[in-house]
Amino acid sequence: MLAAVLYGQEHLQLEEVADPTPEPGEVVIRVGAATTCGTDLKVWRRGGHARMLKPPTLFGHEAAGQIVAIGAGVTGWQVGDRVVANNSAPCMTCFFCQKQEYSLCTDLSFNNGTFAEYLKIPAQIVKHNLYPIPEGLPDAIAAMTEPLACVLHGAARSNVKPGDRVVVLGDGAIGLMFAGELVRLGAEVFLFGGNEQRLQIGEQFGVAKTFNHHQQTDIPGTVKSFTEGWGADVVVEATGSPAVWEMAIASARPGATVNLFGGCPRDTTITVSTEQLHYCELTLKGVFHSTPHYVRSALELLASRSLPFELLISDHQPLKNLEQVFFDMRDRKVVKVAMIPA
Known part of the structure; x- marks a missing residue:
């Protein structure tokens, strides 16, 4: 079969590899669509990932398709079933799984x-x-279950209450998903990004106002200008930049929750004011990945069609065009692209 193999930093090749055969407990699906993701883009640009993969490796982690082979011992599934598989699963037995903190599982099975x-x-x-x-x-659309599950997990950890003024920093697919979910939870959402087309998608998700950061010299000051000088009730960082992590903290009011969701490059650090953290009673949260509960919830939300997630699919392309698609993602010409094996 034709498959993408990641060898290192911006080094991606399409190669003929052996068709997979299921071992006991496994299934094989024919991929109907595989969506590109901001995490894939970061991995491609950085040449690896701290938790999920190590090159050389098969690449991509969002897909939906149809079961074509079933391994011994698998029950409840049949050849021909249309399915979506998350890119990981917790072990259910480790210290963290016993505490139902499944995203912290010490033996997450990534795929x-x-x-x-x-x-x-x-x-x-x-x-x-x-x-x-x-x-x-x-x-x-079903292939977007994995990133949406991460967003639902992140939103649930953000202490958002109806009527809260929430700032989302980042207009990638994750930032836009956050915007839509937070609006659904009853928040007044303000979206900051750098691409007018993406900000327009945010408007269709129901955000109260959008801001192009290229036209903002002081984002924390802008946030305070529409919050009576206090700052936002909740801030969600969705870019994976240490500088923006610090900006998110600076945009928060006393008593706020700051969700530091975007994964930064390895070994990076930020500076936090101990005075602000202590006397303003800030809650800073790093939120990673998802849990089976949020995977199920994400698929249900996608199926409800209550939010226009189809707007995040900029294009459908054959698998042979994958490398060019990543250049287009790097240049912010597209949000997500559905890759169709052909």
Whole structure:
């Protein structure tokens, strides 16, 4: 089969590799659509990921498709079932899983290789994070279950209450998903980004106001200008930049929650004012990944069609164009692209 293999920093090749065969407990799906992701872009640009993969490796982690082979011992599934598989599953037995803190599992089973004709799903994911696609939901939309699950997890950890003024920093797919979910939770959302087309998508998700950061010299000052000088009730950082992490903290009111969601490059640090943190009673949260509960919730939300997630799919492209798609993502010409094996 044709598959994408990541070898290092901006070094991606399409190669012919052996078709996968399921071991006991596993299934193999024919990929219907694999969506590109900001995490994939960061991994491609940085040449690796601290937790999820180490080159050389099959690449991509968002996909939906149809089961074509089933390993021994698998029950409840049939060849022909349309499914979406999360890119990981917790072990359910470690210290953190016993505390139901599944995103901190010490033995998360990650799976990569969605940019291919076929994808093998490990037994742990089959057992805990494989779901049927609701009838009528296109593969490209269902494939966004994984990033949306992370967003739902992040939103739930953000202490958002109806009527809160929430600032989202970042207009990538994750920032836009956050904006839509936070609006759904009853917040008044203010979205900061650097791309007018993406900010317009944010408006269609219902945000109260958008701001182009290229036209803002002082983002924390701007936030205070529409919050009576206090700052936002909740700030969500969705860029993965240490400088923006610090900006998020500076944009928060006393008593606020700051969700530092975007994953920064390894070994980076930020500076935090101990005076502000202590006397303003700030809550700073790093939120990582998702849990099976939020994977199920994400698929249900996508199937409800209550938010226009289809706006995040900028294009559909054949797998052979994958490298060019990543250059287009780097240049912010597209949000997400559905890669179609052909």
